Amino acid sequence: MSTFTAIVISGIALGAIYFLVASGLSLIYGLMDILNFAHGAFLTIGAYAGLELSLHLANGGGPIGFLAVLLVAAVAGAAVAAAAEVLLIRPLYERPVSQILITIGLDLVVVGLLLGVFGSDSRQIVVPIWLTRATHVGSLSIPNGDFAGLAAGAVVYAGLGLFLKYTRFGLVIRAGAENREMVQALGIDVSKAFTFVFGLGGAAAGVAGLLYAVVFSGSLVGPTQGDQLLIFAFIVVVIGGLGSIRGSAIAGIVVGLVQVVSQYYLGSKSGWAEAGDISVVILLALVLSLRPGGLAGAKQR
Amino acid sequence: MAGTSSNQAAEAGAVDALEALGVDGLSLSIAGSRILDGVSFTVPKGGVTALIGRNGAGKTTTLRSIIGLEHATGSIRITGVEVAGWPTYRRIRLGIGYVPEDRDVFGHLTVRENLQLAEVGPNPRYDQVYEIFPELAQRSLQLAGTLSGGQQQMLAIARVLLTERALLLIDEPSKGLSPRFVGELVEALEKVRGGATVILVEQNIHVVKRLAGQLVILDQGRVAHTGPVEDLDDPELVRRLLGVSTGS
Numbered sequence: 001m002s003t004f005t006a007i008v009i010s011g012i013a014l015g016a017i018y019f020l021v022a023s024g025l026s027l028i029y030g031l032m033d034i035l036n037f038a039h040g041a042f043l044t045i046g047a048y049a050g051l052e053l054s055l056h057l058a059n060g061g062g063p064i065g066f067l068a069v070l071l072v073a074a075v076a077g078a079a080v081a082a083a084a085e086v087l088l089i090r091p092l093y094e095r096p097v098s099q100i101l102i103t104i105g106l107d108l109v110v111v112g113l114l115l116g117v118f119g120s121d122s123r124q125i126v127v128p129i130w131l132t133r134a135t136h137v138g139s140l141s142i143p144n145g146d147f148a149g150l151a152a153g154a155v156v157y158a159g160l161g162l163f164l165k166y167t168r169f170g171l172v173i174r175a176g177a178e179n180r181e182m183v184q185a186l187g188i189d190v191s192k193a194f195t196f197v198f199g200l201g202g203a204a205a206g207v208a209g210l211l212y213a214v215v216f217s218g219s220l221v222g223p224t225q226g227d228q229l230l231i232f233a234f235i236v237v238v239i240g241g242l243g244s245i246r247g248s249a250i251a252g253i254v255v256g257l258v259q260v261v262s263q264y265y266l267g268s269k270s271g272w273a274e275a276g277d278i279s280v281v282i283l284l285a286l287v288l289s290l291r292p293g294g295l296a297g298a299k300q301r
Numbered sequence: 302m303a304g305t306s307s308n309q310a311a312e313a314g315a316v317d318a319l320e321a322l323g324v325d326g327l328s329l330s331i332a333g334s335r336i337l338d339g340v341s342f343t344v345p346k347g348g349v350t351a352l353i354g355r356n357g358a359g360k361t362t363t364l365r366s367i368i369g370l371e372h373a374t375g376s377i378r379i380t381g382v383e384v385a386g387w388p389t390y391r392r393i394r395l396g397i398g399y400v401p402e403d404r405d406v407f408g409h410l411t412v413r414e415n416l417q418l419a420e421v422g423p424n425p426r427y428d429q430v431y432e433i434f435p436e437l438a439q440r441s442l443q444l445a446g447t448l449s450g451g452q453q454q455m456l457a458i459a460r461v462l463l464t465e466r467a468l469l470l471i472d473e474p475s476k477g478l479s480p481r482f483v484g485e486l487v488e489a490l491e492k493v494r495g496g497a498t499v500i501l502v503e504q505n506i507h508v509v510k511r512l513a514g515q516l517v518i519l520d521q522g523r524v525a526h527t528g529p530v531e532d533l534d535d536p537e538l539v540r541r542l543l544g545v546s547t548g549s
Contacts (some may be wrong), residue, residue, distance in 0.1 A: 168417075175407045175418050181370055182405040186460065187393035187421040 002139045007264050008257065013146035013215060015256025016153025020208035021233035022240065022248040023160060024081075024201020030177035030243030031197050033096060038084060038103040039205055039233070040226030041110035042077045046206020047125075047213050047221045048114065049076030054126040062128050069125070070152075070207055077206020078199040085198035090191060107227065114223035122220035125213055132219075145215035152211055156204055157249050164245070169196060177243055232259075235280060239287045240294050247296025258283050321346045321468050321498035322379055327366055329373035336362050337373055338522040344515070346467075349499040351513035351530065353506075355544050358519040360502045361402050364470045368392050368399055380467060394421065395468075398461025402472040402502070404453045406460075408446025412437055415445050415456055422464035430459045433489055451482040458489065472502045487511055506533060506545065518542045 028036050050073035057065040092098045134141045164170035172193045176183045183190050212229055213221045236255050240247030263276030320343050327340040337359045344350045352360050366373035369389040377384050379395045407415050431438035434455045475483045487508055503509050518526040525542050532538055539545050
């Protein structure tokens with residue numbers, strides 16, 4: 001029982017990290033109708049930026065140092081994402097297919113650059129020692145990294161919810177997701193919201209990249225890490241319903257749980273190495289056949 | 302010569318001062334089909350100009366082109382400022398209020414949020430808007446998507462009244478509304494217009510006769526007739542350009 005509970009918590013933590021990636025993808029699609037294949041690049045850049053800072057902090061710098069590392073990952077992800085929107089996406093506003101193609105191209109370029117600069121070997125983030133330990137709750141032993149993932153997911157979910165509900169930018173984004181043309185016809189410069197949403201998504205992706213490495217990848221960061229995570233984030237967005245933040249949160253947790261639980265019970269015990277990943281794909285097929293619009297079914301195009 | 306130039310400039314300035322909107326040679330093709338074919342007209346400041354014509358004549362496309370939602374070629378002057386090539390939001394900020402054909406309220410936002418979104422200038426006039434449309438005040442926390450068609454139309458009009466606008470573009474406000482509500486709507490439009498210039502696209506000739514002073518009639522993407530609204534008393538003109546038999 002205690003093992004099962006620990007696995008469930010681990011699954012939810014993974015789901016929280018998937019949500020961090022998927023929330024940005026979902027916001028960008030909801031407002032701009034762009035499937036952003038460069039999101040994995042923002043994630044990897046954030047992780048590398050955090051890694052660079054961590055190397056300069058003794059023992060990872062303790063809790064404050066780790067928060068600083070997360071902040072740098074967020075800022076790096078946001079800066080690159082916002083710059084990509086202004087320099088690459090904005091000139092192609094009227095050409096949706098070209099927008100998708102350029103995000104694919106950007107991802108390839110970023111991966112290539114990281115391979116060229118850092119090589120193909122993964123590099124290790126220096127993390128505070130407490131993050132590698134576990135907290136004992138009764139007979140349960142829960143890795144502190146799981147708590148970090150859960151906390152980040154919860155903070156971003158709550159923060160996004162408050163931001164979308166109570167700020168003018170949030171109002172513009174919600175309205176723009178419903179009818180972008182009419183937002184402009186009210187005299188609002190919607191391109192600012194586009195850049196902001198890209199930046200916001202990039203920040204969440206940067207944090208996700210760093211946390212995934214710390215919690216689920218032995219603190220190792222590699223040039224293709226973003227692309228691996230992006231596949232699951234897209235699955236989360238599709239299962240949750242394109243454009244729905246709440247759907248992405250629910251789907252993130254469901255996907256994380258299915259992946260971790262099936263990997264443990266089907267994979268580890270039977271030796272079927274890809275059991276978790278295949279279970280997620282089966283889940284995707286089931287959801288699409290039963291609810292083609294995803295769990296929230298916010299937007300189908 | 303210099304005197305002549307300055308006279309011409311002064312004359313042009315005087316024309317600009319009287320002109321709320323001028324379009325010249327507005328043309329647009331979509332998928333090989335000519336939707337607008339050199340539409341040209343001017344709208345003087347103040348008063349209501351009705352832009353009418355049969356279905357597919359290009360009325361809605363003309364309004365959408367004026368605010369940049371369609372990328373038509375040609376010249377568009379808003380209060381004397383050439384805006385061709387400007388993005389929509391900049392044209393709107395010159396003082397345009399746009400009420401689209403299908404209302405386009407944000408169904409997932411509340412009535413209040415729909416109005417907040419339209420606050421693009423200082424000192425939004427909520428008191429005035431709620432005085433004209435008290436139902437909106439009562440339903441301020443209701444999702445706009447759950448309003449009736451008439452209430453959505455009120456909201457769409459209220460959005461453009463929240464800030465002072467010099468030019469209102471109103472596209473088929475009576476479309477889909479019951480005759481009883483059309484009467485209320487006309488009264489509301491008369492009340493809210495104030496000093497603004499209005500360009501009204503409308504199929505209902507009775508509404509046009511009641512509200513408008515000037516006519517621009519479009520036919521197959523071209524301006525077929527301009528003149529005072531009294532021209533609608535000519536049954537031959539109405540039959541020929543609007544395809545409507547007045548029976549009088």
